[in-house]
Amino acid sequence: MRKFLIYFIIFSSATALGLAAINWKVDPYAIFQTRGGLAKGEVSPLLTLNERVFKTVLLARENPAAIILGTSRADIGMDPDHPALGGKRAANLATFGQPIAESRQLLALAASGGGLKTAVVGLDFFAFNALFPYPSDFDTENFAESRPLQLAFSVTTSLDSWKYRKRARRAAGDCCLSNGARYPNRPDQFVGHYRSHFMSSERMYLLEKYLPSPGCAFSFAGRKHASTLDELRAMMALAHAKNIALKLFVSPSHARQWEVVASAGLWAQWQQWKRELVRINGEEAARAGRNPFPLWDFSGYNAITTEAVPREGDLQTRMRWYSDSSHYVPALGRVILDKMFAQPVSASNIASSIPDDFGVLLTPATLDTQLAAIRRGHDEYRATHPADVAEIAGVAAEAAHRKYCAASAR
Amino acid sequence: MLFNSYIFIFAFLPVALLVFYRLGKVSRRLAALWLAAASLFFYGWWDARFVGLLLASVVFNYATGYLIGHRLQRGRAAGVLLAGAIGVDLALLGYFKYANFFVANFNAVFGFNLPIGEFFLPLGISFFTFTQIAFLVDTWRGKVREYDFTHYLLFVTYFPHLIAGPVLHHAQMMPQFARPATYHVNWENIALGVSIFVLGLAKKVLLADSFAEFSSPVFDIARDGGQPMFFEAWIGALSYTLQLYFDFSAYSDMAIGLSLMFNVRLPMNFNSPYQATSIIEFWRCWHMTLSAFLRDYLYIALGGNRKGTVRRYANLMATMLLGGLWHGAGWTFVMWGGLHGVYLLVNHAWRGFKGRMGWGAGGFMARLLAGGLTFLSVVVAWVFFRAESFSAAIAVLSGMSGARGISLSDSVGTHLGAFALKLEQQNVVFSGLVPLSGVNPDKALILIILGLMVVWLLPNIAQMTQRYRPTWESLQGEGVEGGWLTRLLAWRPNALYALLLGVLFAWSVFSLTQISEFLYFQF
Numbered sequence: 001m002r003k004f005l006i007y008f009i010i011f012s013s014a015t016a017l018g019l020a021a022i023n024w025k026v027d028p029y030a031i032f033q034t035r036g037g038l039a040k041g042e043v044s045p046l047l048t049l050n051e052r053v054f055k056t057v058l059l060a061r062e063n064p065a066a067i068i069l070g071t072s073r074a075d076i077g078m079d080p081d082h083p084a085l086g087g088k089r090a091a092n093l094a095t096f097g098q099p100i101a102e103s104r105q106l107l108a109l110a111a112s113g114g115g116l117k118t119a120v121v122g123l124d125f126f127a128f129n130a131l132f133p134y135p136s137d138f139d140t141e142n143f144a145e146s147r148p149l150q151l152a153f154s155v156t157t158s159l160d161s162w163k164y165r166k167r168a169r170r171a172a173g174d175c176c177l178s179n180g181a182r183y184p185n186r187p188d189q190f191v192g193h194y195r196s197h198f199m200s201s202e203r204m205y206l207l208e209k210y211l212p213s214p215g216c217a218f219s220f221a222g223r224k225h226a227s228t229l230d231e232l233r234a235m236m237a238l239a240h241a242k243n244i245a246l247k248l249f250v251s252p253s254h255a256r257q258w259e260v261v262a263s264a265g266l267w268a269q270w271q272q273w274k275r276e277l278v279r280i281n282g283e284e285a286a287r288a289g290r291n292p293f294p295l296w297d298f299s300g301y302n303a304i305t306t307e308a309v310p311r312e313g314d315l316q317t318r319m320r321w322y323s324d325s326s327h328y329v330p331a332l333g334r335v336i337l338d339k340m341f342a343q344p345v346s347a348s349n350i351a352s353s354i355p356d357d358f359g360v361l362l363t364p365a366t367l368d369t370q371l372a373a374i375r376r377g378h379d380e381y382r383a384t385h386p387a388d389v390a391e392i393a394g395v396a397a398e399a400a401h402r403k404y405c406a407a408s409a410r
Numbered sequence: 411m412l413f414n415s416y417i418f419i420f421a422f423l424p425v426a427l428l429v430f431y432r433l434g435k436v437s438r439r440l441a442a443l444w445l446a447a448a449s450l451f452f453y454g455w456w457d458a459r460f461v462g463l464l465l466a467s468v469v470f471n472y473a474t475g476y477l478i479g480h481r482l483q484r485g486r487a488a489g490v491l492l493a494g495a496i497g498v499d500l501a502l503l504g505y506f507k508y509a510n511f512f513v514a515n516f517n518a519v520f521g522f523n524l525p526i527g528e529f530f531l532p533l534g535i536s537f538f539t540f541t542q543i544a545f546l547v548d549t550w551r552g553k554v555r556e557y558d559f560t561h562y563l564l565f566v567t568y569f570p571h572l573i574a575g576p577v578l579h580h581a582q583m584m585p586q587f588a589r590p591a592t593y594h595v596n597w598e599n600i601a602l603g604v605s606i607f608v609l610g611l612a613k614k615v616l617l618a619d620s621f622a623e624f625s626s627p628v629f630d631i632a633r634d635g636g637q638p639m640f641f642e643a644w645i646g647a648l649s650y651t652l653q654l655y656f657d658f659s660a661y662s663d664m665a666i667g668l669s670l671m672f673n674v675r676l677p678m679n680f681n682s683p684y685q686a687t688s689i690i691e692f693w694r695c696w697h698m699t700l701s702a703f704l705r706d707y708l709y710i711a712l713g714g715n716r717k718g719t720v721r722r723y724a725n726l727m728a729t730m731l732l733g734g735l736w737h738g739a740g741w742t743f744v745m746w747g748g749l750h751g752v753y754l755l756v757n758h759a760w761r762g763f764k765g766r767m768g769w770g771a772g773g774f775m776a777r778l779l780a781g782g783l784t785f786l787s788v789v790v791a792w793v794f795f796r797a798e799s800f801s802a803a804i805a806v807l808s809g810m811s812g813a814r815g816i817s818l819s820d821s822v823g824t825h826l827g828a829f830a831l832k833l834e835q836q837n838v839v840f841s842g843l844v845p846l847s848g849v850n851p852d853k854a855l856i857l858i859i860l861g862l863m864v865v866w867l868l869p870n871i872a873q874m875t876q877r878y879r880p881t882w883e884s885l886q887g888e889g890v891e892g893g894w895l896t897r898l899l900a901w902r903p904n905a906l907y908a909l910l911l912g913v914l915f916a917w918s919v920f921s922l923t924q925i926s927e928f929l930y931f932q933f
């Protein structure tokens with residue numbers, strides 16, 4: 001019997017150590033030895049679906065000086081290499097479908113090293129919907145201190161190591177460069193089918209983000225957790241306490257995206273959300289005895305956000321600022337950072353294309369004017385783009401037909 | 411502390427074992443006290459506040475039992491003391507577990523608005539209350555022979571069973587703690603215990619947890635007012651049926667294995683219940699220690715079958731309703747118990763009818779039919795057990811019946827062409843097999859079929875290790891039968907088995923990255 005136990009210990013240890021060695025060597029999330037060997041800007045050999053592991057387990061813990069938080073808009077569009085962020089120790093921690101609660105957790109984790117000075121936070125309306133479920137790759141365990149060790153001895157890592165063997169190293173839009181930014185999309189990736197791409201994204205927002213099944217509602221307060229607005233409040237309180245410069249901005253999605261918001265019946269709530277952002281910013285500043293954090297609104301109507309969407313099959317036109325209604329391209333992300341950090345537009349060739357009203361600082365004094373301007377912009381857009389508006393109405397009707405809503409939500 | 415956690419497997423257990431056997435060489439009492447202290451530490455790992463409550467309960471019940479057994483015997487005073495002590499135990503259980511339930515129902519019935527407080531349920535309170543009530547009743551019945559406090563303390567707090575059973579009986583446990591051999595290393599018991607623990611751990615992390623990802627979304631949708639359709643409802647119900655069995659029986663297996671490492675044999679708690687061909691048989695194989703407790707201390711105490719058929723059925727029904735309520739403070743649990751009560755009444759009536767008609771057990775097909783019907787009845791009852799409200803349970807059940815229509819995959823609709831349009835008028839849609847929950851239907855179906863094959867065809871762990879007598883029953887010479895597959899898979903202390911278990915253990919530990927709690931902790 002003792003021999004049996006000795007065999008058991010040998011075989012189980014050998015299996016465990018063997019698997020851990022493979023996990024370490026293949027390193028599918030680039031959190032063990034690969035990261036150290038990566039040149040700046042080199043693509044980490046990651047599976048796109050595991051960006052949260054890379055960003056939470058490794059990047060957020062590297063005591064960054066500057067971080068970018070937010071949803072896929074900031075993930076795809078914001079470059080941590082922007083000069084305003086101070087170079088080396090800046091990381092893009094934005095992830096697909098990042099609820100504001102996750103942004104708060106990531107901010108706390110990144111700040112725990114003591115070196116965090118700046119946090120740029122992309123604010124998206126849907127990330128404040130308490131009924132929007134966490135993306136399936138979100139895992140609270142990723143925030144655990146022992147997570148790197150856990151993942152070395154994890155069957156999930158082994159399975160992903162196996163999957164990784166088959167994966168090509170670089171693909172457009174893949175996560176991630178070593179600083180957390182995404183490998184850029186090909187410039188001509190959507191040429192010829194922008195319109196269908198816009199519509200499929202709009203459909204997805206209506207089905208899954210603004211009014212997700214089965215509740216089919218938007219609410220700042222969820223079933224179990226407190227208001228999502230309190231998550232932002234906690235972020236502000238932490239930033240004030242730790243002397244972190246928080247730079248907040250409402251994403252400059254395309255005007256069609258706001259038409260989607262309107263078609264979901266959420267226009268008033270969207271406006272109210274901005275009022276809440278301003279209010280909370282003021283309250284937390286007063287509590288800390290400091291100035292409110294700069295809060296920029298890029299969601300207005302202007303030459304950028306109303307960029308014409310080419311007709312389907314148009315192989316000549318390439319959109320300058322957008323890949324779909326919600327996601328802007330990295331070039332626009334750079335302009336956002338220029339504006340927020342009061343720097344001249346870094347790429348001189350596009351400086352002349354940036355309208356003055358792209359980005360308005362939201363304060364109690366500017367709020368009403370900005371909201372009124374957006375309302376006017378919306379009316380004007382509807383009047384001047386009837387085809388786009390009709391197309392979105394069609395998408396909304398189709399989504400409503402396809403979507404399952406609980407009886408109480410109907 | 412969870413059995414399926416690193417801290418338990420790699421720190422608590424090795425230390426508890428090493429110190430136990432080291433002390434066992436010096437003093438058996440010290441070793442027993444160490445094991446009790448380790449158990450209290452295990453219990454307090456969650457919430458240290460309740461260690462005091464557990465200890466107070468142990469001291470109170472022991473002192474009462476001692477008084478009844480030694481001073482009062484079966485006099486009137488003993489009866490009063492017994493009733494009072496059981497009342498205190500039940501009041502404690504009621505306060506923590508049922509206070510809100512009663513207040514909410516009182517408010518609903520009488521239109522009051524009494525406040526509902528926030529109670530934290532002390533883990534395992536249902537289990538340690540029941541084991542101690544059994545002790546008290548047996549002292550009054552004069553059946554208790556041993557009153558050693560250390561052994562009593564250990565019997566109640568013993569960590570392998572403390573949180574989620576099995577419901578131990580003092581007559582099974584205390585004599586084992588009194589045996590000198592318990593305190594000496596027995597490599598056969600350790601090897602067998604480790605093997606059973608590993609098989610239980612694998613069952614929990616590789617099987618039970620896999621089903622959670624299919625059952626929870628479906629029941630969540632029903633909770634939120636959704637109406638799952640045919641396939642989705644069945645995926646939810648069957649996944650939960652399998653998840654609960656694998657989860658709870660895995661816990662019991664791990665408990666048996668752990669205890670064996672300390673030379674103590676726990677009673678069996680599961681004996682392949684989904685292979686039962688009647689509800690009566692199901693209850694002899696499912697949560698066997700609870701069934702025995704309810705039979706001995708509730709059903710028989712109510713009069714059992716000694717007072718005529720009507721009274722017998724009433725007793726049976728009352729036992730099952732209370733058994734349902736024991737599982738949770740909610741009407742869905744009572745409904746679950748009630749359903750099983752009705753099943754049992756029908757089963758007993760059918761048996762009586764068969765007996766009068768002189769019919770035998772039937773052939774293979776009859777047994778298959780009986781097994782199918784039994785399983786189906788159990789699945790239906792589990793829907794009430796799992797659902798968070800009656801409306802959610804009804805939503806899932808009506809989905810299972812087909813009343814909510816059937817959703818098929820898009821591609822089927824495309825292939826059927828014009829016929830699909832006709833089907834759409836018959837409550838058939840083509841939005842995928844699981845339009846609401848978005849679970850992976852292919853993976854779900856494969857896993858469910860695999861899971862059903864495991865529960866219907868494979869031997870259980872007690873059968874696989876029977877030759878080495880892993881359970882209390884096997885020590886009494888009660889065996890569990892098995893066929894050729896059992897002989898093929900029978901545990902053998904050889905290199906091949908060590909290799910297979912070693913790989914299984916490593917794989918299971920590698921699957922612990924996401925810790926999930928055992929379902930039965932809530933009961």
